[in-house]
Amino acid sequence: AVPVKQDLLQYLSQLERRLERTPKNYLNQRRQLVDSLERELLATTKSNIKDCSTGLNLAVEKLNLLSPLNILSRGYSICRGVQSGAVITSTKQTSLGQQVEIILSLQEKLICQVREMREGKDE
Known part of the structure; x- marks a missing residue:
């Protein structure tokens, strides 16, 4: 059976529609994929x-806890040699008669003279 001209034209028309749809469908699928990836990204x-x-906020909080100004605000002080400016953490770092600076806060300091040194526990 030989196909009728009308059947061939109809078949050709179907192929044309499929060809038009296929790139559109492909592009639509790719657009959807790109949109999905964009949302995920x-x-x-x-x-x-x-x-x-x-x-970062946790690191800032930790730094603030260790900040000298924060430590001073909690009632602690820092003792430094007046001439050297070095922080004094032991009686071995100073001597009788030496002047020391005791920093109480950002604006408050005492200049003191070492008159006595004690080591060990308070009696």
């Missing part, structure tokens, strides 16, 4: 930024 980026921000 954005969500991942936001999550990473949030994690980094949290880590």
Whole structure:
């Protein structure tokens, strides 16, 4: 049986429609994939930024706890040699008669003279 001209034209028309649809479908699928990947990338980026921000905030809090100004605000003081400016952490770092600076806060300091040195536990 020989195909009728009308059947061939109809078949050709179907092929044309399929050819038109196939690239459109392919492009639509790819656009959807790109959109999906873009949303995923954005969500991942936001999550990473949030994690980094949290880590940074924790590091800032730790630094603030160790900050000399914060330590002074809690009632501690820092003792330094007046001439050297070196922090004194032991009686071995000073001598009788030496002047020391005791820093109480950012604006308050005492200049004292060592009159007596004691080592060990208070009696």
